[in-house]
Amino acid sequence: MNTVELTWEDVLARIEYVKKKYKITNSKKIYGVPKNGMIIAGFFGCKIVHNPEEADFIVDDIIDSGKTKKRFKKLFPKKKFIKLFEKDKKNKWINFPYEKNTKQDHEDLIVRLLQVIGEDPTREGLLDTPRRYIEAFREFLSPPEFNMTTFDVENTDEMIVQLDIPFYSFCEHHILPFFGKGYIAYVPNKKIVGLSKLARSLETFSRRLQNQERITNQVAQFLQDSLEPQGVAVVLKARHMCMEMRGVKTSDTNTITSKLLGSFKKDERTRAEFLNLIGNHRNLV
Numbered sequence: 001m002n003t004v005e006l007t008w009e010d011v012l013a014r015i016e017y018v019k020k021k022y023k024i025t026n027s028k029k030i031y032g033v034p035k036n037g038m039i040i041a042g043f044f045g046c047k048i049v050h051n052p053e054e055a056d057f058i059v060d061d062i063i064d065s066g067k068t069k070k071r072f073k074k075l076f077p078k079k080k081f082i083k084l085f086e087k088d089k090k091n092k093w094i095n096f097p098y099e100k101n102t103k104q105d106h107e108d109l110i111v112r113l114l115q116v117i118g119e120d121p122t123r124e125g126l127l128d129t130p131r132r133y134i135e136a137f138r139e140f141l142s143p144p145e146f147n148m149t150t151f152d153v154e155n156t157d158e159m160i161v162q163l164d165i166p167f168y169s170f171c172e173h174h175i176l177p178f179f180g181k182g183y184i185a186y187v188p189n190k191k192i193v194g195l196s197k198l199a200r201s202l203e204t205f206s207r208r209l210q211n212q213e214r215i216t217n218q219v220a221q222f223l224q225d226s227l228e229p230q231g232v233a234v235v236l237k238a239r240h241m242c243m244e245m246r247g248v249k250t251s252d253t254n255t256i257t258s259k260l261l262g263s264f265k266k267d268e269r270t271r272a273e274f275l276n277l278i279g280n281h282r283n284l285v
Helices: 008-021 036-041 067-075 103-116 129-140 195-206 212-227 268-280
Strands: 003-005 029-032 057-063 080-086 093-095 150-152 160-171 177-187 191-193 231-240 254-262
Touching (some): 008 080, 029 036, 036 057, 177 195, 177 212, 177 254, 191 195, 212 231, 231 268
Parallel strands (some): 029 057
Antiparallel strands (some): 150 191, 160 177, 177 231, 231 254
8 A cells, every 4th residue: 555644745735725726715614623633724724613503614633434524524514525635546545644643743843833933943943952852841841740648647736837848840831931939838737748748749739830729739638648648738829921922921930829628728827827837938939
């Protein structure tokens, strides 16, 4: 069987051809057939809808057996069904660039991103950027595994607090950094954990595409489930580059989130003790 290897340039050129042929403007609504049609639809520049009934056009990347087209034409007879490519009579197999999964393909995606934002990926400073970018993200998104080693103790019901734990994460909405410090406390219930594990817990949940509220909740719940303490408290204070570098562009603005479980939520004195400790500690700096 003959195989045709398409590049991103081939796909994008075909999309431009199809848009002109069917007079598709950016004001039109488009539905991408799952799953590869959804990828293609994103490059048309139209408004993407998730219900074919709302679409002006239905798009797929290729017509193979023709069954998908027949099914959609039967369900939505008034909708225009558009395909980018169609297998020819010689039974050629077409490989799309987004179906590949090699190191070079990953780097090609970053090259394309650089082109989209108006950069020249062939200039000296950017020649090795795709490789470095991918390696950096892989490193960041792969926190080291750790064992939540606990120790049995008796007659220990005093609060254990760890302050100024640094953490770094990426906003899932803009993939821009946010970073700050964490303040974690728990009241043991016959079980304690090594102090480094509190920091490890925060690191593990931070090194993902995240939002601050979710990290706060996940760390608190993880410690509650692992230690079964009388209570857990987690406070995070962070600066968000999606606010400082873009949008409202507010500098030195901090966002504080908290999650209180068990005695920290039910007992006013326990909660006050924790908040006084972190409040008096460098004024949460």
